[in-house]
Amino acid sequence: MLVQKLAERLQPIFNHLHENPEISWNEVETTKYIKSFLKSENLKPKTFENMTGLYVDIGKGTPRVGFRTDMDALWQEVDGKFQANHSCGHDGHMTVALGVVLLLKDLAPTLPGAVRIIFQPAEEKAQGAKAMVEQGVVDSLQFLYGAHVRPLVELKDGTFAPALHHGAAKLFSGKIQGVEAHGARPEEGKNAIEIASAIIDGLKRIWISPTEQASIKMTQLHAGGTATNIIPANATFSIDARAQTNATMEVLTSGFEKVITAVSMMYDVSIPYQVDAHVAAAQVDDTAKMILKEAIIDVIGEENCAQEVITPGGEDFHFYTFLKPQLKTTMLGIGCGVTPGLHHPNMVFNQDRLSTSSVIITRALVLTLEYLEKGEKL
Template sequence: MTDQQLAERLQPIFEHLHENPEVSWSEVETTAYIANLLRQEGFEPQTFENMTGLYVDIGKGTPKVGFRTDMDALWQEVDGQFRANHSCGHDGHMTMALGTFLLLKELAPTLPGAVRIIFQPAEEKAQGAKALVRQGVVDSLQFLFGTHVRPLVELQDGTYAPALYHGAAKLFTGTITGVEAHGARPEQGVNAIEVAAALIDGIKRLWISPTQSASIKMTQLQAGGTATNIIPGSASFSMDARAQNNETMEALTVGFEKVAAAVSTMYGASIEYRVDAHIAAAQVDDTAKSIMQQAIIDVAGIENCAPEVVTPGGEDFHFYAYSKPQLQTTMLGLGCGVTPGLHHPQMTFNRQRLPIGAQIITRALVLALQQVERSE
């Protein structure tokens, strides 16, 4: 398949995916569309009984090398109306995955092993990777690659990075239960707002190494009713924690738990909370990164191979290596002029980079198969 033929094949695929966005765990039509396309090419994709998403294997034997793409869109206000919207580039990621599939199909007779292409739901909720791990989808893999379009502040259009070092994130939600009282008799109550203020003050005093990037803060607080002369006895809150690596995130988590316990004891209030989402920080494997770097050089030239990118954002992809430490992973950073920025309702990017991204990914998968063959 020539470069022009690949570009022409991928254009209507991207347009369909872009124009039919679906939010996390609702990627029903997207799953059906991709499965149908794969069947038309003579392959039998594997879907799931109780969730969206799918995967397909190409080549002979048990797959040892894989590529994962995300599928879901964001729910956000666009031109005054809330709707599903592909403002994080997942439409482009799926297009590259399908381009990779088409290229691998041509190479199938000569592949030294099998490749698994995974279409993962619910990346934006940081739940899809965990669900696929439970399904055993990555159990046989040694290498797993991913990709993400990058904003101009990180990568120039037409350049490509062999690794993305995303940070870790945890989202907590919780409730504070104190005692309601009359505003004239505060000593008879336990003010949930004052408890929340103490919680905020406590987490601000957590000590993290100055060499590490980290933050934890309260992002939502609801307390009290319509009467201003009642001391509120209950409140609900949300916390957002960020760290550049998993060890620092663990330190933040332990610190928050200690602060919550201390404030609860001090005020005689109950503080209950749960982790709604946990996004692991990148654990990039050096061999996987070198394979991706060589793939970039082979396809786009050494002059377009950019350094690895360190970014404060989170990405559910890294949960695979977090849960399966033996898995060797990295993500291709696709410099495609994302503007104004990721998650902006009017986000756009240079779609002409998608076929090149598919070629780089395909080359990386072939190189990884060769690496596996040499090590066996």
């Protein structure tokens, strides 16, 4: 009955957020909407002077437990037109968070502590979590939970997982600065395409244990002009690296750096590069996972509690633990029948699972407060 009543309250919220998507760092109206909603519930949201996003505390004292949701939409082509589009489920995640707010507000007089609900911008840019850490939003927290809708290939509709093991991702871009020459005299030049080929060959030789999931490959290469009888001097390239753990990503990064150094020396050319994006892998805390699993079972039964999900996709949420190793985190996997898949322009999912997710997260937050309180008494 609680879930059904909450679902009725959340439906217009989801509709508004879904119909008004905003891309990373431009979540201006979304921030205003959430702020207005929280104020209408007699809460005191806190915003930032130099960025979008906000947070709100519920309960007494300094918050040591939190829940984070992402806010931004993707910019993609939908039915022939480029536009902001919530094809990653962040509209649903925000709806879940506001459902948690409503439930916690009713429980506030009896809560054994305070909870912080964080509305984070720029997840899709892998920048929002870092910004929140820099703002000190998680400094007082010991536990932080997140949530993400999952495709059918990972979770059956109506089931929920107590942990999402996202992988790490790192994107590099660089420039090869060779020497141009006539096609008839290649020995006088330094061919950027041949140098790029050497880089590709070197990447293939980075050794990773067969027990680890990882890959590194060149995904873009632009070299030469319209003339086909000129040895091209310059080229730009992009490298995509993926690993299931942060330790393996460090191995890939070190290997990439050695390849660039070796090829630069072999051809006596300059190959400057930079890291364009970096997403940390999940570092799931066992206690947080145990608490979330208990909450899932309490709300919907053990038969609907799925196994932990290992997924190659990336998630900005994990930068909280990457930057604050003492923070205990895990993410709720929401089995809601995402089809055709995440980031598909026409992605849809079962919205009935949002209110259930709010109840599960709320239960986990309360259990965590009780866990901390019990620890203090021992």
